[in-house]
């Protein structure tokens with residue numbers, strides 16, 4: 001696998017290791033997601049011109065309140081991608097990548113989602129082609145985008161096994177090929193993650209290239225609303241919020257979430273979070289602070305090898 005050989009880690013050219021109870025652990029700052037970003041931008045350019053995004057002017061880099069951790073933002077658009085953006089967080093205690101591609105509403109393409117959180121010795125990973133439409137009730141959508149990708153999904157979900165219980169509400173935003181995993185840092189796991197990212201992103205670019213733009217206004221509206229609902233969910237309930245607030249303060253974190261990471265909330269639709277997710281109404285009429293109403297669930301991977309949902313926990 002050529003991709004397996006190309007991963008680089010920041011700083012020294014060799015691995016920083018320390019011994020703890022016989023295990024070789026990697027220092028957090030020895031891990032970098034820069035290669036992931038370099039790969040994805042170069043690969044995108046092979047398909048389509050990368051155009052500047054108006055978001056780039058306002059969001060480029062920041063130093064966190066600790067005076068040490070750096071946040072770096074990149075954003076672009078293309079004729080078929082409304083926003084292609086990344087945020088990386090680089091610190092002594094954590095390395096984070098949040099990479100996403102949001103298609104224009106003329107396309108019912110999945111949303112590319114690469115979310116990697118690395119701290120001390122844990123990694124929390126979601127890598128997916130998030131479905132724009134419900135893969136359970138819309139069989140045509142599942143067949144169109146996921147059936148042919150099941151072998152790819154199976155390969156990586158064996159190497160990067162299911163991460164256990166998660167916020168149950170999240171399952172509807174995931175596809176049958178989602179990689180949801182947690183692991184302790186090791187050279188081999190990070191190499192596997194890199195090659196999974198490479199293969200998933202290539203698969204997404206292929207879908208993008210083959211996509212046919214919708215002309216039926218009601219279908220465009222339905223794509224628009226589905227993407228708006230997705231943005232609304234993530235801008236309100238994404239698990240990284242707490243950390244982001246600690247890093248840069250509540251005000252800047254909210255601005256970054258609404259206007260950079262999940263930009264489009266104010267333009268793509270006018271429904272509110274509570275319109276889409278009324279179960280989050282709290283007694284005083286505001287949005288419940290809880291991340292989940294249903295609670296945690298899905299101890300095991302809820303899809304079979306054909307991508308059919310098995311049991312709903």
Ligand code: BLA
Pocket residue numbers: 096097098113115116117124126130165166167168170171173174234238239240241243244291
């Ligand atoms: C934890 N991040 C998680 C978890 C998931 C995700 C499923 C486990 C906890 C849970 O189930 O809520 C990721 N969930 C997602 C994604 C989607 C989703 C990507 O529904 C998309 C639809 N993680 C990041 C970023 C940060 C981050 C950018 O992607 C930090 C800025 C941090 N994620 C983070 C932390 C945890 C976490 C700190 C553990 C804390 C916790 O579980 O509350």
